[in-house]
Amino acid sequence: MYDLIVSGGKIVLEERIVRADIGVKEGKIVAIGELSSCLATEIVDARGKYIFPGLVDCHVHLNDPGFTWREDFCTGTSAAAAGGVTTVIDMPLQNEPPLFNLDAFSKKARVLSGRSAVDYAFWGAALNYNINDIKELHKAGCVAYKIFLAPVSEDYQTLGEDTVARVFKETLQFNGLVGFHAEDYYTIKKEENKFLNKENCSWQDYLTTRPLSAELTAVTNVIALVRETGARAHICHVSHPAVAALIDFAQREGLPITAETCMHYLVFSSTDLLAKGAFFKCAPPLREVDCRERLWNYVANGVLSVICSDHSPCREDEKDVSLHGVFCAWGGISGLQNTMQLFFEYAINQRKYSPTLLSKALSANPAKIFGLYGQKGAVKIGFDADLVIFDPLMPWIITKDSLLYKNKISAFIGLSGIGLPVRTILRGKTIYIHGEDNAAFYNGCLVIPKD
Ligand SMILES: [Zn+2]
Structure with a gap:
């Protein structure tokens, strides 16, 4: 007897698509094949739909x-559930304090208990004052450690090369992962100094202060340190194909470097920032339109093996340039709810990539890199029954009202496409149905990787 059978859907595995029923018991996938519906307490009819593994968004704030x-x-996690995301990995840097030691970890776990619609895991901080805490954070369950090489807000710290090497020395002991915001501090500061006394700076001025060279320099330095130490590194939000080319080269050398990009770099360009302003501000910034196709190539060939949202929400007034100017207006784009539908539209409908690329880049690869595979990341026997029933024919338009974020602002508002998650299942329980009034319930758990 199964608790649930999802019947008749097309299951999107990492390398192929198969039509089969899925049997679920006690939150786990226990059977895949032709299953008799009289053996289940609950049946979900998925005929005509794809079934993807629940997405793992490895970079949300x-x-x-x-x-x-x-x-x-x-x-945030209600929006995740609506977008087919069943696991979020939360960044450490905007909490009070950042997640830098065991106390902060415990406090965060306590505060979130019973308040998450989806499962979640934690990034830990890597700062110059917490290097001795990293091993304990690993034991507690942090899946990776975040380093900023670029200027960052007062709540966090930019690290220099020596400190990065010390962090690598720690993480190497347990084969831990270090993630980088990779833009070079000095390149950016040098450019910013030119605008210190200028009034009414423009978006072009902002772009000038975040040149491609800043990203190239930072990634080159990370690669050199990885080569020296053998530690694992993950480059966050790669914005430009020239950066991906460096990573490609390092991966071919056999260095343990992975990388992600986000839908905003694959859908928008600097032209959008120049024309439409603050909602399109992010760092690294949106790049020239002619880079975009080459960035897609690096997603398709697996060099940029992960797509995440880098969901960076704010209140609308924090984006107001008349109040803050272009340099201090909030930089960040909210995308957690829309990554799946955008990827399906731009990768599968428009560029004709296989839906298996979605399963890999939005679920299996982040689960593997962050140590959650086996539990998360695939529709396979023994894995958590985290499933997205996806209607490939359902049209959508992203409107303000469709967003479940606290602040209903996003650069993606106004975009349209075809193909939408219509039901999201977390460990065998439906947590979202498209078009229904979804009573939010919060059964999400902290996921601790199994060593
Ligand atoms: Zn981020």
């Missing part, structure tokens, strides 16, 4: 505890 006027776990 839900700000909880901390800056919860921007987002909190209830709103």
